[in-house]
Every structure is written in C-alpha cells, then in structure tokens.
C-alpha cells in the first residue's frame with residue numbers, strides 16, 4: 274500500500290494526460306487513414322451505384338404509369354444496389370475493425386484508470402477521503418473529478434502541509450501551522466497568504 278502511495282504521489286498528471294491525448298490523436302489519425310485506405314474505394318463504388326439507381330428510378334418513374342406491375346418489379350431488381358457484395362466484410366476487414374475497437378477500448382480504459390489514480394493521489398495529497406472520490410471517479414469519471422475539485426474549493430489548503438482545512442479553522446489540524454491570524458491593529462481575520470489586512474490595509 275505504501276509503495277503504491279509513493280508511486281501515485283509522484284505521478285505527473287499533466288504529462289500523463291498529454292501522453293493520453295497524444296495517443297488518442299495518433300489513434301484517430303491511424304483509424305481515419307486506415308478506414309479511407311480500406312473502405313474508400315468501396316465508398317465511391319457505393320456512390321456510383323446509388324447514382325445509377327437514382328437515374329434509373331427517375332426513368333422508371335416516368336415509365337411507371339405505362340408499365341404493368343410485374344414488369345416493373347423485374348425492372349427495379351436490375352438496378353438495385355448490390356449491397357451484399359459491397360457490405361460483405363472480408364476476414365481482413367474484421368481484423369482491422371476488431372483492432373480499432375480493441376485499441377479504442379484500451380485507450381479509454383487507460384484514461385479511465387489514470388483519472389481515478391490521479392483523483393486518489395490528489396485526495397491523499399490534500400487529506401480528502403481517497404476511497405469516496407476514487408470509487409466515485411471509477412464509476413462516473415469526470416463527475417468524480419468535479420466533486421473533488423469542488424470539495425477542494427470549499428476548503429482551505431494549509432500553506433505548510435497542503436492538507437485541506439475547514440474554512441473556519443485558524444490553525445491546521447494536521448501540522449498546527451497558522452492559516453488565519455488576527456490583525457494586530459484592527460483584529461480582522463486575515464489569511465497568512467495575504468500581504469495586506471483587508472480590514473485596515475496594514476502591511477502584514
């Protein structure tokens with residue numbers, strides 16, 4: 274547990290998320306180029322066939338009134354799109370699509386787990402409940418991240434140890450460091466980070 278904790282607190286989320294975005298972009302490019310290379314020629318084939326069918330159905334529409342039902346049906350069949358030939362996938366197509374889906378899920382899975390790891394490490398860092406935020410992120414992903422962010426915003430961070438403290442606290446409950454002090458002149462409550470007193474303007 275301590276080993277995992279040590280590794281997680283050392284993680285660099287910015288670098289990690291940049292790498293993940295890079296992976297996603299490379300995946301999209303490969304998927305796009307691969308799809309065009311593999312199915313591009315067939316798409317133009319489909320377009321051509323659709324064009325032919327549209328043209329003939331226009332002609333048919335004009336002849337429709339004159340022709341008998343039976344003849345008409347036969348006529349239509351000749352110009353229907355040969356979907357079976359175009360849509361039927363070969364083994365290599367299945368392998369290609371399968372690989373794309375697999376890589377997509379792998380990237381998504383790594384992203385999902387990485388976000389959870391980030392939330393857990395951040396929770397440890399600020400002294401929040403890593404279990405609650407970790408599980409929430411594992412189930413809801415970004416909603417969990419938003420909850421942790423909100424939780425941090427609703428607290429003060431101790432300037433010495435970095436743990437979250439209630440807004441009312443004057444001293445850190447973890448290390449005892451002062452978070453708020455009283456102004457010697459006007460007795461206003463001032464954060465130790467402030468340069469000037471917000472009650473009287475005294476330089477702290």
Ligand SMILES: [Zn+2]
Nearest residue numbers: 431434445448
């Ligand atoms: Zn502290």
Ligand SMILES: [Zn+2]
Nearest residue numbers: 456459470473
């Ligand atoms: Zn003051």
